[in-house]
Amino acid sequence: MAGPAPATLPITPLGAMHDRYEAAWKADAKVEAAENELVDGDPDSETLKFRYEDARKKIGAETDALRVAMLYQVPLCWADALILQYHIWAVADVLESSDVRPEDEREALLVGMETLFDFMAAEVADVDHEAIGPMFKSHTMLAWNRRRTRTAELED
DSSP: OOOOOOSOOSOOHHHHHHHHHHHHHHHHHHHHHHHHTOOTTOHHHHHHHHHHHHHHHHHHHHHHHHHHHHHTOOOOSHHHHHHHHHHHHHHHHHHHTOSOOOHHHHHHHHHHHHHHHHHHHHHOTTOOHHHHOHHHHHHHHHHHHHHHHHTTOOOO
8 A cells, every 4th residue: 555645735626626615605705795785676786686696596506516526525635634524524514403404415424424534544554453442443444445446456
């Protein structure tokens, strides 16, 4: 197995998606601020209000899609692992505080947690898994084997 992953990489799929996620939220804040400046009852403002509401709906849909898609990405470096952990936390928080728990988000959350754990189990080299306990070691081996299979490191 290769050495530890570097702390950062120039561009990764997860990093690129997260950058787009951050840009979308920045755009949403800008549109919201403009919407708050509109004058009630002004016909021009009413037209803009509908445009702004439509834009914010589409931005919201994009961020929702990105959030779920990021949970299916495999970390390639520690920066990715941090980004993935942030989005796991955010989705778990939303699911916990909501009466409606969409199955696709729940499944994405489980995949994200699995890939984050197998990344950490493979990359943290100075941990004695045996000393932590037999259940921990057993599950890190399962994660390691899943990671090997996912990356096509197949048994001969």
